[in-house]
Every structure is written in C-alpha cells, then in structure tokens.
Amino acid sequence: MTKTGVVYLVGAGPGDPGLITVKGRDCLRRADVVVYDYLANPRLLAEAPPEAERIYVGKTRGLHHRPQEEINLLLAEHARQGKTVVRLKGGDPYVFGRGGEEALHLRGQGIAFEVVPGVTAAFAAAAYAGIPLTHRDYTTSLGLVTGHENPEKKMSRLDWEKLATGVGTLVFYMGMANLELLTRELVRHGRPPETPVAIVRWATTPCQRTLTGTLEDIVAKVRKQGFKPPAVIIVGEVVALRSHLAWFEERPLFGRRLLITRSAGQAGAFQQMLEGLGAEVVSVPTIATVAPLDWAAVDEGLMRLPDTDFLILTSTNAVEFFFDRLRATNRDLRALAGVRVVAVGPKTAAALAAHGIRADLVPNTYQAEGVVELLRGLGVKGKRILYPHAELARDLIPRDLRALGAEVDAPVLYRTVMPEHGGDELRRLFAERTLDAVVFTASSTVQNFVKMVGKDAPQLPRGVAVASIGPPTTKTAQKLGLDVHIQPASSTLDDLAAAVVEYFRHQPFHAGDD
Template sequence: MYSKNKTGKVFLVGAGPGDPGLITVKGRNCIAGADVVVYDYLASPVLLAETNPDAEMIYVGKKGGDHTLPQDGINALIVEKAKQGKVVVRLKGGDPFIFGRGGEEAEVLIAAGIPFEVVPGVTAAIGASAYAGIPLTHRDYTSDVAFVTGHEDPTKAESSIDWKALATGIGTLVFFMGVKNLPTIAANLVSNGCAADTPVAVIRWGTTPKQKTVTGTLDTIVDETRKAGLKAPAIIIVGGVVNLRKTMQWFETRPLMGRRIVVTRAREQASDLVHQLTECGAECIQCPTIQVVPPPNWESLDKAIGILSQYDWVVFTSVNGVDYFFRRLFENGLDVRSLGHIKTATIGPATADRLRAWGLKSDLLPESYRAESVVKAFSTTTLKGGRILLPRAREARSVLPLELTRMGATVDEVTAYATLQAANNAEDMIARLAAGTIDMVTFTSSSTVKNFCRLLPPDRAERLMQGVTVASIGPITSQTALDLGLSVAIEADTYTIPGLVQAILGYRG
C-alpha cells in the first residue's frame, strides 16, 4: 500500500456489482491496507470484513432516495480524512467512473491537492447481464452497446438524453437506476422509433443470491416488473440479445438459488460451508454462535508435551485440537520429530488432512466421524498398559476417554482449546426469523446448537423457528437439537461439511 506522509491518499475503489468475488485483486489489497473505509449501501459485508481491525468504517448510504450523507458531505469527508495523513478507500458499488460519481470525487481531490488513484470495478451492466445469461454484444445481434442513466427526473422540461439516437442507432441499451422511471423509459424509446416488441430484461440485485430477472418487451415490461415486485437496485437491458437468456441463463438455475441459510459455525471456520452453499446459490447469513479460543491456561497441555516420550498414542478429535496442540508444541521449542515414536488417530477426514498439513499421517482413521467409531477402531489394537494423550475441547463429550480407559489404556485428557459464546449479529438474525425470511439454520456441532438456542428469546423461540428447516452435520448434533426442542429435518450421512451440503442439496422438504 501507499506509504503514509503528512498528506494521505485516497483510493476510489470499485467494489463490483455485488458478488464479492468480482472485486479486483488491487481493490481487495486497498481495502485491507486502508486506515479509513468510506462505503456505500451496495458494498458487500464480505469485503468489509477484510479491513484492518483498526480501520475506521464510515457508512454513507447512497441507497435510492435515502442518502445518509449527501455527495457534498462525502467529498468533504474524504478530503478531511486524507488531510489527516490517512489512507482512505472510497468503496463504491460497481465501477467508480460509471455512474458512480467518482469523477466528481476525483475533481474535489485534485482541487484539494490530495493524491489519489482510481481502481476500476466490474460495473453492474457487465456483471448483472453476464449473471443473467445476457451477452451485451453478439455477432448475430449487435456490435454496439450504450450505458445510460435511468435516473433522470421525469418532470424535467427537457431530457438531456438523445432518445432518438438511442431508439434507432444502438443495438443494446443498459439503463442504470431506472426501475422507478421504467414507464418513461419504455415510452420514450417506443415514441422515438424503437419497436414495441423489442426484448427487455430487468435484473434486480445482480450477481448476488438475491438476483431476480424479469423479461418482456417494451410494451409489456412495465406490467411484468410491477407484477414481480421488482424495485431498486436494478438495471434494465433493452435489445435482441435479451432473447439469448432463454438458453444462456446459468446463475439463477442453481439448486439453492435464493434460499436464505443461517451458518452458526465459528466465523474463522465458516468459510468452507459458506463458500459451498453460496456456490449452490444460497444467501448465507453468518451468525457464529461459538468462538474458538485458547484454554484458560496451558498447564495440562504443557505438562503432556513435556512427557511426550511416555505416550503410545495421540488421538485428535477435531481440526481445532490439531492446530492448538501443534502451535503449543512449537511454542515449547519442539516440533513434529517429538512425535516420531507415537501413533496417531483422528476423527474425520478434515482432521486427518489437518494433521497431514503439520507433517504427520494418521495411523488410525475410523469409518465414521464420531467418538464411538474411534473406540470400535481401537478394538483390534492392544491398549492394555498403553498411554493415550487426548488433546481436545474443554467441553467435549466423555464417551471417548471412558471407553478407552475400559479397554485398559491410561488416558490423559487435556484441554487444548475452549469454545465460548460468540459475539454476533443475533438481533439481525432474530428480526429475520420474525419476518419469516430465513429458510434454514445449519448446525455443525452440539456447541453451535446450544449457543444458538441461548440467543432465542425463550418465550418466542418456538414461534421464531416455525417453518425453518434445521440441518445437522450428524447424529450427536441432531440429538442435542432434539433435546433442546428443535425439529431436525436434515442430517448428513457423512459427518463433514461436504456431507452436510450434499444432504441439504438432496432435501426435498
């Protein structure tokens, strides 16, 4: 990033049309290195989460008809912050220089003598049309395209748009911010020579799981849009290329398209589940109910690490157990060579993969992913007189150490990490549940279930969960949910994140 001096610097960054994956690498780097981020209504929370924890976050609205801070105020704000020597990112939906008022902001910065850079973004015209299956140009249809503001005041005495040229001289038209003025746009095009049966598409929330597309013609699109209830933010595409959507649409046909799914897993571990569900079309609402933290003290784990030579086995029951054990091992000045004589067992392929990442291959991997299966796997091994180290969560179930002890082993169960109730957006989630806008809640452990239920007001819990599908990663988690009064509709056959996603995809409820 830009090195700081007496005068800061401003980056006018295009965040893209909605899908956070469409931001440029440079744009993402700017966000991560900023002291101040001034962002709009359309900026993805995923991108905002990538800021420096110490960065100042300032929301300035820019929602149609509801500006938290007017443009003159935004201009003054970015100048003020830059003059304080700060690196400022002005994060704008789409591209800064395409109906993003980035040019006006650049002029203000030039007048104030503040250095700036423009980081282009994927404009909504390109992103939303592509995700709707509409190529803006095509050799068989048109070789020209025009981007037009749709936000002109319909009461103006004279339009600054050359409607005659647009209606008869351009193959594809893309109108930004024009849903409110759609009747005027359609009427102006037809009255200036555009055929009434010209295909039209209106795309709302393009490139996001909330995307919805309505098609028609210039003489029907107003009614079709009204029937569908489409409002801003949306773009309008006019031209023959709209017909290609019939065969080219790909985004809105995904199996979980539009489903709103709550992910309760710890935020630092939720990315796999969020990514896989999002790829299938779901809108994920992250409400982490647990936070994985170090234990209150390292005494028991440090003691075990100090006598590793006395152990015959180390059993890892989770990815967290692996990570916390090895981090502490290294902090004690040791490495994987200290385990050269020890055999290892892991619950689940994800845990085995994480162990392999630390340089060890699991000697024992049970057929299924629960403590009882580890006990069964050990039944063919002589444990009598052996010593087993079990580094795991402070709150873990007692089945495993009890059964291994019954088999004749000495089991040292030590706390490698703890799970706590996480700070989250519970109020937002509860409001969504009350409004009936959540379709499913996913649970990946008993802890996530317990802490989720603690978030719900006791007198409203049953009512809030009516009509909400509960998806569980496995039988232990399901039993916890049932014990707490939740009805489990989906349970993974394979107790992994991919297994949970497959179970969700196969659900026909």
C-alpha cells in the first residue's frame, strides 16, 4: 500500500523552543522532511528523526534563500512522494507567515495538509517584555498590522485614521524599515505624540532587547541605539505597564552567555536550569561516556551482590551504567535485596529513585570524602563494599575504606573519552569573544577541554570566568593553568548554578531597556 503524503504547516512560535505546541512537536517527531525558515529556532530540528531531511528556506529582508513559489512547489513535490512534510514557520503560519498562500497551493494540487497554530510574535514579544496587550483599565481593542506589505502596495494606503484613533493597542510586524512612516502617520491622524512605544527585538530568546520611548522620540532612539530587525513594534498606553511587569530580562543570568562542557547525555537538565535563570547556554561536550573495555570485573561484582553490604554510586552516569548492566545480565531490583545503597548526593539519589531504588545513605558533603566519613561513622570493618566507578575516578574511596578494614570491590563501570569533534567549535567560540563563562563539572571535562582547545586553552579571553563544581575539579583546572573564579560550597549542580548567579550579580552588565 502506497503511503499518502501530507504537509503540516506548523507554527514554531517566536523563538523560545519551549513555546511550540505539543501537537507541533509531535508532527516534527514523525516527519520525513522538515522545511524551515529564518525565525524557527534551529533547536527544534532536533525533535525530528535523525534520518529526516532538513531543508532551509529562510527569508530575511532583501535576501530570499528560496522564492515563495519555489517553496510551494517543494512542499507539494515531497508530499507526492508519500512523505510526511513539516513546514516549520516562525510564529503562527496564518499570521503574516504566508501560510495561507502555501495552503492554497497545496489545496490546488490536491495535497492533504493540516495547520498547527503557533504562538504569534506579537503575543509572545509583549508577554516576554512585560506588556499586556489588553487591560481593562487601558484598552480592550487590539490591532495587528504588517509593516512590510506586498511590494505592490504602499503602507500609505492603510486606513491610518482608523488605526490611529480606533484601536487601543497596535502591534506592527516587520515594521522597522518603515518606523518613521508609522510614527508620523499615527501622530498625523490623531494619536498623541506622547503615546508609549516599545520595540522588542529577538523576542523570547536570550538575545531579546526592548527599547521604549514614545511616538515622538522612538525613531531617534532607534537610530542612536542601532536597533535592527527582527523586531515587533508595540504602540499603546499598555506599554507603560512594562515598568511594573517586566520579568524575562530581569532574570539573574539574562544576557550572559555560558559554555557548558558536560557530556551530551547529561547536559540537558543543567542547560535547562541555567536557561531558566536567563542565560544563553552553548553546549560543547568535552567528554563522552562509554562502556569499559571488559565487563568481567563488573559482572563478578554483580554475582557477589548477595554477599555485599554496601553499594556506592557517585554519579548519575554510574547509576545508569549500573542498572543497564544489571538488566543485561538478566537481573532486576531483587538483586539489591539486603544491600544498603549509598548515593554521593541528591542528583544521584534522584537518578536511583527513577529506577525504583531509594538511597539508604546520602552524605552531608557531596564528594568522595563525604562518602568515606559517612561510612566511617557506621563502622565498615569486615563489611563488603561494591564501588563501581568511572575509569579516572580518584582512588580515595577504596583506599580509605580498605584502611578502615572493609573489603572493597572497585571495578571500572564506565569510561570517559574525549569526543572526536568539538575543538574547532570551542576555538571559534573563544575567537568570537562573546562568552561570559565556561563551566566545568568534572576534572575530565577540564582535561579534555584543554586538549581540544590546544596550547592556548589557559589564555582564555579577558572577562571569561571559569566555574568549577568543586575542589577536585578546581585543582585540575589550576594545575592546567586555568584561574577558577566560581566554586560552590557544595558540589551539586544546583549549588553551582547558584554560585554562577552570585558571581555575575557583582559583575557589570547592561541589558534590558536600551
């Protein structure tokens, strides 16, 4: 049976990848082809299957990567081949997005299509700038206008008198090139020159900037600040509420660009944490985790679980590799009956909980030293301890526990290796001089970072802070010639994020209103 092709016209939202709808994300996950434009966040492309074809058709003012007619043909051509096509468009497909033109072409060609609405730029830009587009004490009417119409039309043909006096809040899309005309015509047709105006650039992204003024002075401010597209223009008394309701640009790390070096599998949660605090996060893994060269030692440890008193796991990686191997050897949670499980900290304990195991013991100090002190207090003489660990882990736990009289089995559970790629990306980032900090969460991330960057690694650009999760990582960084500026009191990702916030609280930075 021949597969029937279909085109989904999906609104990607205004920039923040979290603003795509659940249905839009689901369409991406089953796409054969993704046709995306300039304003669709590239991170959304990761939702599509790895084998899906990705086709860029972005358009910016004065530069069309592909003409609209060619895009229409492209969508129909792939659908005729029985493919599931996602046309990923910034904002909403039917709000100044030419989605209507694409839908009409598909209907004319007999191609099945569906429209998945998105958060349009006007609504998102206003919300993220702290501006309610309607408010019963200010206005209950709203108008959306494109400031860059079909070239065959002239903006002067708009009904400026009705726009100026008949609508409370006006939002202009793609209007920066015509800003002087917009402000002049609104004032000329009755809008007071002191009417507040806000221009929101790169709305909902870490690059968001908001410029405020009035119809009388906003053009001069734009020229002075060099404010450029993409931006939306909001005109109306509601703009005054921004001084009370701004939130996005007031987050503690807003405007800061941070490089994290965790492995790809672990970067996500930490990245979301930092982004929630307002940072723009660039992830370039300097480590990857792989299985040991030989499982024999681990398997022997698993065989002896019935005789084991304590199982020590000191990272989320250790948890995942341990339970993967437990399953691979035809065992399940019953193998841990009678074993007291020690987690190095809250994150490791949470990873255990996800597998249905509650950590019996968590030290107050989330490091190897804390594990040793905890077990010293319990008394481990004559006890059997299984400590599966990373290949490059310090020998502190097995050495000190053996000194206390314990029998410690410490097989290598996983290895950290240096990724084949990433060095060029790291060097490019530092050459751009746009980073505020580089964050290390393990000694191995530092060691591989220096190898990947090369001999110039210790010479980080001036102003780039180095953040370390704890003393062992700091010691490694300093040994390799890096000055460490940030280190939390406790070695957790939450505390590391808090320490980064505290550091930048005292560093000069000017963002938000320009």
